[in-house]
Amino acid sequence: MKTLVLVIGLLSTCAVSQGEDHQRTPDKDRYGFFIAGNQSWTRIPFQLHSNLIIVPVRINESDTLQFILDTGVSNTIITDPSAFKKRPLTLSRKVKISGAGEGGSLTASIAIDNTLIMGGLRASHHNLVILDEDVLKLSEYVGTPVHGIFGYEIFANFVVNIDFQRREITLMKPDKYTYKKRKGDRYPITIQDTKAYTDALSVFDGDKNLPLRVVLDTGAGHALLLDRSRSTALMPMPAKSIRAQLGRGLNGVVNGCMGRIRKIRFGRYELDNILASFPDSTAFGMKLVDMPERQGNVGCELLRRFNVTFNYPERYIVMKPIKRLMRESFEHDMSGMELRAKGNQFRNYYVEKVVDGSPADMAGLKEGDEVLFVNSNSASDLTVSDIYKVFQKGEGKEVSMLVRRNGQIIITSFVLKRLI
Numbered sequence: 001m002k003t004l005v006l007v008i009g010l011l012s013t014c015a016v017s018q019g020e021d022h023q024r025t026p027d028k029d030r031y032g033f034f035i036a037g038n039q040s041w042t043r044i045p046f047q048l049h050s051n052l053i054i055v056p057v058r059i060n061e062s063d064t065l066q067f068i069l070d071t072g073v074s075n076t077i078i079t080d081p082s083a084f085k086k087r088p089l090t091l092s093r094k095v096k097i098s099g100a101g102e103g104g105s106l107t108a109s110i111a112i113d114n115t116l117i118m119g120g121l122r123a124s125h126h127n128l129v130i131l132d133e134d135v136l137k138l139s140e141y142v143g144t145p146v147h148g149i150f151g152y153e154i155f156a157n158f159v160v161n162i163d164f165q166r167r168e169i170t171l172m173k174p175d176k177y178t179y180k181k182r183k184g185d186r187y188p189i190t191i192q193d194t195k196a197y198t199d200a201l202s203v204f205d206g207d208k209n210l211p212l213r214v215v216l217d218t219g220a221g222h223a224l225l226l227d228r229s230r231s232t233a234l235m236p237m238p239a240k241s242i243r244a245q246l247g248r249g250l251n252g253v254v255n256g257c258m259g260r261i262r263k264i265r266f267g268r269y270e271l272d273n274i275l276a277s278f279p280d281s282t283a284f285g286m287k288l289v290d291m292p293e294r295q296g297n298v299g300c301e302l303l304r305r306f307n308v309t310f311n312y313p314e315r316y317i318v319m320k321p322i323k324r325l326m327r328e329s330f331e332h333d334m335s336g337m338e339l340r341a342k343g344n345q346f347r348n349y350y351v352e353k354v355v356d357g358s359p360a361d362m363a364g365l366k367e368g369d370e371v372l373f374v375n376s377n378s379a380s381d382l383t384v385s386d387i388y389k390v391f392q393k394g395e396g397k398e399v400s401m402l403v404r405r406n407g408q409i410i411i412t413s414f415v416l417k418r419l420i
Contacts, residue, residue, distance in 0.1 A: 031124060031125045032123060032124075032126075032153070032157065033116075033121060033122070033123045033153055033154060033157050033158070034121075034122055034123070034157075035120050035121060035122070035158075035171065035173065036120050036121075036122045037120070039120060040172065040173045040176040041170060041171060041172040041173065041176065042119050042120030042121055042170070042171050043119065043120075043168055043169070043170050043171075044056075044118055044119035044120070044121065044168065044169045044170075044171070045119075045167055045168055045169075046069070046167055046168070046169055047066075047144070047167065048164065048167060048300075048304070048385075049142045049143060049144050049383065049384075049385055050141065050142045050143065050221050050384065050385055050388075051220075051221035051222075051299065051300040051301050051304065052068050052142060052218075052219070052221055052300065053068065053069040053162065053169075053218055053300065054066050054067070054068060054069075054142070054144065054146065055067055055068075055069050055118055055169065056118065056119075057116060057117070057118050057147075057148070057150075058116070058117040058118075059084075059114055059115070059116055059117075059128070060087060060089075060114055060115055061087060062083065062084070062087060065083055065145075065147040065148065066144065066145050066146055066147055067118075067146070067147060067148045067149060067150055068138070068146060068148070068149045068150075068151075068219055069150070069151050069154070069169070069218055069219075070149050070150065070151040070152075070217070070218055070219030071151050071152070071155055071195070071196055071216055071217055071218045071219065071310065072151065072152060072194055072195040072196065072215060072217060072219065073149050073150060073151045073152060073194070073219060074152050074153075074193075074194040075127070075128075075129045075150070075152075075153075076116065076126065076127075076128050076129065076148065076149075076150040076153070077108075077128075077129045077130075077131065077148055077149045077150065078111075078128055078129065078130040078131065078147065078148045079131055079134055079136050079138055079146065079147065079148050079149060080134045080138075080139070080145075080146070080147045080148070081130050081131060081132070081133065081134065082134065083147045083148075084130075089111035089114065089128065089130065090111055090112055090113065091109040091110065091111055091130070092109070092110045092111070092112050093109070093110050094107055094108070094109055094110075095107070095108055095109070095110060095129070096108075097129065106131060106132070106135060107132050108129050108130055108131050108132060109129075109130045109132065110127055110128070110129060110130075111127065111128040111129075111130055112127050113125050113126075113127075114126045114127070114128055120171075121154070121171060123153075135252075136248055137248075138248070139341065139346050140340045140341050140342065140346065141247075141248065141340070141341075141384075142341075142346075142384070143341040143346050143347075143349075143383050143384025143385060144341075144345070144346055144383065145345065145346065149219065151218070151219065152194040154171065155196070155310050155312045156191075156194075156312050156313070157174075157313075158171040158172055158173065158174065159171070159172040159173075159174055159177040159309060159310070159311045159313070160172075160309070160310045161307070161308070161309045161310075162218070162303075162307070162308045162309075162310075163307055164303075164304040164305075164306075164307065164308075164322065164325075165307070165322060174311070174313040174314065177311065179311075179316075179318060183307075183309065183318050183320060184306070184307060184309070184318040184319050184320030184321075185267050185268060185318065185319050185320070186316050186317070186318050187200040187267055187316060187317055187318075187319065188200075188315060188316050189216065189310075189312075189315055189316055189317055190315065191312055191315065195215045195217075196215065196216045196310065196312065196317070197213055197214070197215055197216075197294055198213070198214060198216055198298075198317065199211060199212075199213050200266060200267045201214050201264060201265070201266050201298065202264065202265045203226075203261050203263070203264045203265075204261070204262055204263040204264065204265070205236075205261075205262075209265070212226075212294075212295040212296060213293065213294045213295055214294060214295060214296050214297050214298050215294055215296075215297035215298070216297070216298055216303070216310070216317065217297040217298060217299050218299075218300055218303065219299075220247070220297060220298075220299030220300065221247070221299055221300055221301060222246070222247070222275070222277050222299040222301055223274055223275050223276070223298070223299060223301035223302040223330055224261070224264065224274055224275070224276045224277070224296060224297075224298055224299070224302060225246070225276070225277040225278075225279065225296045225297050225298075225299065226276055226277070226278055226295060226296040227278075227279060227294075227295060227296050228278060228281075229281035237257065237259060237278060238259030238260055238261065238276070239259075240259060240260070240420060241257040241258060241259035241278070241420065242257065242258055242259075242355075242419050242420055243255070243256075243257055244256065244257065244258045244277075245338065245353070246258070246277045246279055254279050254280075255279070255280050256277060256278050256279035256280045257277075257278045258275060258276070258277050258278070258332060258420055259275075259276060259278065259420060260273055260274065260275060260276070260330075260420055261273075261274045261276050266298075266302070266319070267319055269319075269321055269326070271302070271305075271326070271330075273329065273330060274302075274330050275301075275330045275331070275332055275420065301330065304325065305321065305322055305325040305326050305328070306319045306320055306321050306322060307319075307320040307321075307322060308320075331392040331418075332392070332418075332419065332420050333388060333391045333392060333419075334359070334391055334392060334394075334395060334416035334417055334418055334419065335358065335359055335360045335391040335399065335414065335416065336354060336355035336357075336358020336359050336360040336361055336417075336419060337351050337352075337353065337354050337355070337358070337360035337365060337391075338351070338352045338353040339351060339352055339371065339384060339387065339388075340352040341384050346384075347379070347380045347382075347383075348370065348379075348380070349370070349371040349379050349384065349387065350368060350369065350370050350371070351365055351366065351367055351368060351369040351371065351403070352367065353367060354366060354367060355419070358417075358419065359414035359415060359416060359417050360414060362414060363401075363412045363413060363414035364410070364412055365401070365403065365412065365414075366405065368405070369403040369404070369405050369410070370403060370404040370405070371387070371401060371402075371403055372402045372403060372404055372409075373400075373401065373402035374387055374390055374399065374400075374401055375390060375399060375400055375401075376400070391416065392416075393416065394416065395416055395417055395418045396415060396416065396417075397415070397416045398413055398414070398415050398416075399413060399414055399415075399416060400412070400413040401413065401414075
């Protein structure tokens with residue numbers, strides 16, 4: 001599946017205070033996040049697009065918006081300000097924000113005193129960070145409308161279970177949650193600068209076992225990212241690797257290389273032939289010089305193979321493997337092309353990039369081609385994740401495509417080939 005990494009750092013001045021959860025306080029007078037009706041838990045459905053958790057959210061009296069649930073983003077960020085054209089928000093001050101990517105810092109505004117609803121979850125008197133413009137273009141990469149990102153404030157206040165099989169998130173009051181061994185294995189975490197770190201992961205380089213400190217990052221679509229700029233002890237770059245656009249951060253594109261690691265151990269579970277991303281220091285490590293020491297992060301391509309419970313208040317996670325998904329191989333796109341979604345509901349797909357010498361290149365596909373059919377299926381009936389799954393079905397599989405170029409219809413086909 002095409003992966004997306006979101007590495008977001010905010011100014012500490014954007015922090016939003018959390019109030020106490022008083023049983024008799026009316027909802028409208030509460031501060032921070034709480035579960036409506038004084039319930040001890042609530043369950044919220046989600047969609048998984050490009051390995052990112054997309055949840056339905058309403059802000060004030062807005063239509064239903066779609067937000068990425070990111071374990072480490074410290075504030076609620078509106079990435080698409082056009083979502084509030086009909087009902088403008090009350091803006092107070094300007095701030096600058098920064099994160100990974102090859103561009104400079106961004107300007108944003110603070111919107112004060114808002115309400116937020118996500119299923120049974122509520123927030124009153126809630127502050128938002130609104131980007132001045134939608135520079136991330138997340139909807140085009142994810143292939144579904146994306147209006148914002150949030151996370152840490154939820155994880156900090158509740159025990160959060162993510163059931164990737166049922167596509168459900170369960171939020172529980174910490175004092176109502178009890179760990180039981182049947183729920184999975186428990187591993188300690190530390191919380192620094194709103195991020196959850198674990199030492200439960202190690203990689204194998206030949207016969208050498210190298211323990212790592214990594215961030216648990218639901219805002220990243222990859223399996224494993226290793227930041228070589230942060231540690232000289234990391235293993236050498238895999239002999240077979242490719243240059244790739246690894247994703248997007250707040251400051252633009254994150255470029256780097258992708259390769260395979262023979263084996264990793266996550267807790268007591270071993271996974272073989274893992275795809276790992278190695279970002280360029282200019283796009284990643286050099287932008288995060290003030291962050292706590294860590295060697296990389298784990299994203300949802302790996303996390304989705306477990307039923308995961310985050311308990312930030314008690315500083316641990318619970319991991320229960322999903323047997324079917326633990327046997328699933330880690331695959332990258334085998335076509336050699338990248339797509340961007342446009343149009344109504346982001347169901348029009350255009351070729352963004354073609355790798356020289358790849359199957360797509362040999363088939364004559366070019367940047368700007370509009371994808372109309374994939375294997376006799378209308379592209380408008382597919383999500384971008386559906387299309388990338390076709391491109392990962394297995395080496396040697398043939399894929400036929402019908403594209404439009406400068407008003408002309410072109411039919412072509414290619415045979416999938418592992419590039420890594």
